[in-house]
Amino acid sequence: MDGGIHGDEVEGAEAIAHVFNEIDPQKLKGVYLGVPHLNLEGFNIGKRVASSIDYTAADMNRVFPGDDVSGKISTTIIAKYVKFFVEYADYWVTFHSGGNTLYLEPIACYTNTELDNVFGSLTYDMARCFMTPFLWRNNPGASKEGSKATMRGLSGVNKIAYICLEMGGNVMFGKDRNKIYDMCYDGIINLMNYLKMTDGDVPAFRGDTIDCDVNYLHVTNGGVYHPVKYIGERAKEGDLLGYVDDVLGNRIEECIAPYDGIVVGTWTPPVIQPREWSCIYGKIIEDKKTAELSNKI
Numbered sequence: 046m047d048g049g050i051h052g053d054e055v056e057g058a059e060a061i062a063h064v065f066n067e068i069d070p071q072k073l074k075g076v077y078l079g080v081p082h083l084n085l086e087g088f089n090i091g092k093r094v095a096s097s098i099d100y101t102a103a104d105m106n107r108v109f110p111g112d113d114v115s116g117k118i119s120t121t122i123i124a125k126y127v128k129f130f131v132e133y134a135d136y137w138v139t140f141h142s143g144g145n146t147l148y149l150e151p152i153a154c155y156t157n158t159e160l161d162n163v164f165g166s167l168t169y170d171m172a173r174c175f176m177t178p179f180l181w182r183n184n185p186g187a188s189k190e191g192s193k194a195t196m197r198g199l200s201g202v203n204k205i206a207y208i209c210l211e212m213g214g215n216v217m218f219g220k221d222r223n224k225i226y227d228m229c230y231d232g233i234i235n236l237m238n239y240l241k242m243t244d245g246d247v248p249a250f251r252g253d254t255i256d257c258d259v260n261y262l263h264v265t266n267g268g269v270y271h272p273v274k275y276i277g278e279r280a281k282e283g284d285l286l287g288y289v290d291d292v293l294g295n296r297i298e299e300c301i302a303p304y305d306g307i308v309v310g311t312w313t314p315p316v317i318q319p320r321e322w323s324c325i326y327g328k329i330i331e332d333k334k335t336a337e338l339s340n341k342i
């Protein structure tokens with residue numbers, strides 16, 4: 046379990062620590078390894094990336110598998126994390142969220158069960174243990190065969206059953222704080238029961254989940270961002286998802302839906318910078334089962 050690789054993403058990190066504090070080691074089968082905040086310096090300053098620890102700020106989630114010879118602290122931390130934690134893992138759960146600038150309706154990323162020759166439907170079930178309203182289907186491994194440059198790639202090479210969670214964001218001040226935290230905490234408990242590390246029942250998986258492929262849409266201009274379609278709203282290809290006004294109130298950019306889909310997350314502060322993510326947009330996977338379920342919502 047890891048959280049806080051981006052220092053402003055605290056939701057899962059809290060749950061990792063609380064579960065650890067409450068585990069009875071006598072009743073635990075296997076080992077629970079948890080790192081609440083991989084990026085502790087980022088956490089200390091409340092930012093995604095800690096520029097204070099390296100001459101050039103590095104996004105810790107972009108430096109896998111790390112190295113401990115370059116002299117960069119962020120890559121050294123990742124190298125140590127891989128060496129002393131990941132190398133021993135059979136299952137791997139990483140928590141993210143929207144941090145300071147995004148809000149994502151909770152979504153759990155799993156590996157396409159039809160393409161996963163190693164684990165079949167295991168990561169799908171691991172993801173469903175978190176009872177998120179959205180699921181995000183990914184292809185196995187890295188986009189470049191054999192690459193360890195991402196957690197997903199490394200998990201593929203090392204044959205670790207891996208899921209990634211995006212859980213809310215901005216929750217310290219939001220109304221959903223407890224809901225998101227509970228989802229993280231309960232999900233870890235459900236998962237350990239599911240894996241038979243602990244003795245307990247796994248509740249029935251929720252039946253209203255929306256299964257998506259997800260894209261992070263960018264703006265090219267900075268300004269005031271106005272979301273038009275909100276989280277959970279569906280859009281047709283060509284629909285307006287949001288727009289950017291300049292400082293004089295002129296509309297300078299429109300964010301257009303590239304396909305029929307659903308809004309999973311959105312940029313949250315009023316001011317957006319060029320190249321930031323304006324909208325996290327899902328393409329609903331239209332197999333018969335998910336289509337039936339999502340039509341009920």
Ligand SMILES: [Zn+2]
Nearest residue numbers: 051054141142
């Ligand atoms: Zn993150």
